[in-house]
Amino acid sequence: MRVLCVAEKPSISKAVAGHLSGGSVQTHNTRNQYIKNYSFDFDFGQSLGQCAVTMTCVAGHLTHIEFTSEYKNWSYPPPDSLFNAPIVTSIHDDKKSMAKNLADQAKHARVLIIWTDCDREGEHIGQEIVDAARKGNSSIQVKRARFSNVERAHVLSAARRLVNLDEKQVDAVSTRIELDLRIGYAFTRFMTNSLRPLGGAMENLTLSYGSCQFPTLGFVVDRYFRVKNFVPEQFWSIKLLHNRDGKKVNFSWARSRLFDRMTTIIIYERCLAAKTAKITNVQEKPTRKFKPLPLTTVELQKAATRLLRMNGQQAMTIAEETDRFDKGMNLKALVQKQTPDQRWGQFAQSLVNGAFSQPREGRHDDKAHPPIHPITYAAPSVLNSDEGRLYEYVVRRFLACCSEDAIGMATNIDLQYGSEAFSAHGVIVLERNYLDVFVYEKWDNTAELPKFTRGETFQPTEALMTEGKTTPPDYLTEADLIALMDANGIGTDATMAEHIQKIQDREYVATIDRGGQTAEDVDDAHTEAQPTRGGRGRGRGRGGRGRRDSGTSGGRRGGIRVFVPTQLGVALILGYDRMDFDISLSKPFLRKEMELKMRAICEGQTTREVVLRESINQYRRVFMQTQERLDVLRAACREFVFAQPHR
């Protein structure tokens, strides 16, 4: 019997073919430069038994959907017609050779086995493969291999425990695809058509709406206004210092700070009147600093922007040149491969010699990809500078994952001074372990404390009443933005960087160098891309979560890029917000709702048809309301884009 196996990408096809064939495999080129067909024999056991196998792949989605040609024009039929315009599925020109290959190979096969990634998109790609194969063999039988990594034993077991393609997941994805197309095209055409006539800077812009790009813009605008509308608040505190054994101990006040001066004075004077302080408790307990979790793509992007000063897209491009394999493999063998390195080889050797410890398990498991880790040793000379730094991070992180947590002894000292409680916290690092290789983390932010005994009294060296002002939050860094997108389900780990790029291309946001600048410096430094000046409206102003003490504002390092909205970005977000619909296009809720609906389809609680009908009606209503209140959007553009002193 002949079987056709199809993976989602070349690397998986190659790896699976390698494992199933046991090494005896013939490779054939296809008309597509990326796609190879492998042929070999394999015993699937049970129903299929011994088979002649052809293993090949696609490269991501094979098809895309589009509106029929009558809907090409941006103004007629009017954009709202796109909510129910007919849609056709077609194969992009550069994918035709792949589809043809599948149809050709299917002709000789009785069974088709889908080896796409085991996530929702993978299930949909699987269905696209089935459709293409049936063009060549309409009666081909379809099975699916369920696997989460390409470790040999795991692949073999997946091949012998075939399941069926999950239609519900396929439906969930096709629902998402259709909604994104209809909503994105309708709003983009409408916004562009109706705001370009304002002329000037707006004349040549494409004003796009997308279910991911708009919430992403919303995050940037929201933070901008939190900074802009921030009102500093004065606070007062009590600082207690004591010198002992040549060490300076800083006791922090249990109340931290008060926003009322008189109250603080009264409390402070009570402390001074008491003269002596009494140690109420001394507690020592073992503590540890956890080693990092295995590396996810999102974490890699965050680390790349934060520690390595790359942007997320650069990091992804570089990281894709390595591959990602799973923990099912022999991790110690991977550690062993790192022993030749000048920088971390010795550390790797110590792990091999017995210090190895199984990595922690994080809560994210997409069942499709294992954590990122180095699969081979790359000498510094074979990588360019960016690649080298990223590779170094991946290796150090991996070695850290495979070593022990750092071990320390924590000391807590509680003290009573007048009516007030104070405490000091210290740590002695006993074993550095992973910290020796993971140079991106430190554990020296807490000092070693001198000896104190419970019940003892003493006169504190210094007791001061201090005052300070709260400071605004910082603008969003790329790492912040990725974290927000991740937390709100905006985009996937592979697309987040693209959405961030998109809102820059659209001139909705700009990046600026944050080197300890004030908001005013920021505006002056970037008049070219028109970051906003003089905004009003949103933001929480006084207080709220974004508030920080001035004492901790030292985190503004130079050279970090932060995101600020342009006038245009502010105008669009405020314009929609001021229409005050029950549904906000600028916030992540709609995307979250879409995610929930997809999940409901997967769980059989609703269907593709129901969700499409509901969501299209919902968005059409918002669209109609937007048309009716276009004046609000236009007014916002006039206010922010045109009413600028320098224009």
Next chain:
DNA sequence: GCAAGGTC
């Protein structure tokens, strides 16, 4: 010219 999602 327009979305978001795969991947090369």
